[in-house]
Amino acid sequence: MMSDSNPHQFPEACEKSQGPIVNSERPPLFRSWNRLYGFVLGELVLLIVLFYAFSRLFQ
């Protein structure tokens, strides 16, 4: 079998796929996924601030 799903039953599979998808596994760091997402976005903000400061410092 190529895939667990039957290609001729896709509409039903579609209905199933729209149910809530829960990942109960926690990330190894930061205890929750939201905190890990926050870390990645926080790092982005920090990098923008640092890049700006870097540009200004050596301009």
Next chain:
Amino acid sequence: MRTLDWIVLGITLFAIVLYGVYKGRGSKNIRGYLLADKSMKWYTIALSIMATQASAITFTSTPGQAYVDGMRFVQFYLGLPIAMVILSVTAVPIFHKLNVYTAYEYLEHRFDLKTRTLTSLIFLIQRGLAVGITIYAPSLVLSVMLDIDIRITSLIIGGVVITYTTWGGVKAVNYTDFQQLLIITFGMIFALCATIYLLPKGVTFGDALHVAGGMGKLNLIDFSFNFDNRYNIWSGIFGGMFVALAYFGCDQSQVQRYLTGQSVTQSRLALLFNGAAKVPMQFFILLIGAMVFVFYQFSPPPLFFNPVESAKIQSSAYGTEYASLQKRYEEVFQQKSKLLQTYLDAEKSGDKHRIEEAGKNLNEIDKQAQGIRANAVEILKKNDTSIDANDTNYIFLSFVIKYLPVGLVGLIFACIFAASMSSSSGELSALATCSVVDVYKRHFKKQASDRHYLVVSRISMALWGVYGIAFAQYASRLGSLIEAVNILGSLFYGTMLGVFLLAFYFKWVGGTAAFIAAFVGEAVVLYCFKFTDIAWLWYNVIGCGVVVGVAVLLSLFFRPPVLSTR
């Protein structure tokens, strides 16, 4: 290159093939061959994702771009971390739950067969053209720098990739990508250290940064907004986010990387690692370019960095004219060296007025040097109208060959080969997967044994590889078509992203609405490309917005017929 460099390059390439073949062993079924039995850990996937994204041109062109245009290119990547978070929340759990082989398979689950086929075909056309370029572009640069026929460099890159991908499938791709990115990282760290070390005595890293900054090369963040400006913080965050969403969410060459994850957690961690590491990595590569720029303020740079074209013009009818420009360029360089010393003295004194004055003089003389370079390009174009007048790709490698110590030169060239192979192997495996799963199995041979599909996948992988090499062999005859092919890729991403966004978030939109909207969205993007000056980063936003808007409207006004597709 000297003997030791060739040995380092040869050993590295041999090790890559050996490692790929060894790690890819044991793929006895289609799930193992195309999904690595979903057994990959996050760190392997993360480095594979980064290696696939970073092509050889990333490492040859990016430092050159910082040399010419400064470090503002880093802003292009600022939207990527946001996209990684969005995809971790949405796409990753859905793809894992449905146990799909391709991203487009999900669209049949959600919409219908025609939408799946349309997006898969768009991918096959776009990536099929790109895989040729992925092999051709670095082959050309390497052939010029190593003075080898382009057919040999493209055969080496393509041959090595075909060997381990056909043998080991996606598992071999992921493991070799991992190893290749490690080689690249070490190579680039050594290159940066060597560049700083090669600066004249008495010029510190801090001085080098002041020179780069004073001459406008550390322009990392630009807050001004302009639709025509390719790189500012707004186009980077919004346009870049859409590009990254499309590339990592709808492009099978990336989706396949994280579909191999053991679980949702492993795939998510891989994407988030990429989100956290990509921007610093690009900053670091651009910094190498800025340091090469500073180096060439103290050592005379060539007038044109492509050595083959330089040699050609010198022996042409324009040779005398070019030589006089070269002489003038050297004189300007001498004047610039003196002004540079004055600028550094002013920096050390801390006197703002002196710094400003010296900086102004330095930039004026630099403009003169740039003007001479522009004149040289005009002469090159006069001599040969088909010439590639952009020498950005040659700046870094020209510096590497001329100034870096023996052994390190071989390592840097190994990095460029490795980067080229990591991108093309990811593309080959994705093209083979879509060809077999979305086209062959879905439309031509629906019921066959697992062994049959495995054999077809191997053949498909090899055929796409042979096609890529053949394209690279003849690409130089295509002239400006190469540029068109590169642009072509960016024209489809917005439409594909729009279809996927509809699938994820607009549950009431049906297959026909999405299908029609995809055509309308593509027409609008093509119109923007043909008749407006809008920077290409915005095409993704526009295409995606139009697809979503049109599909939602169609669903509102023509609800019964549109939803009757089931």
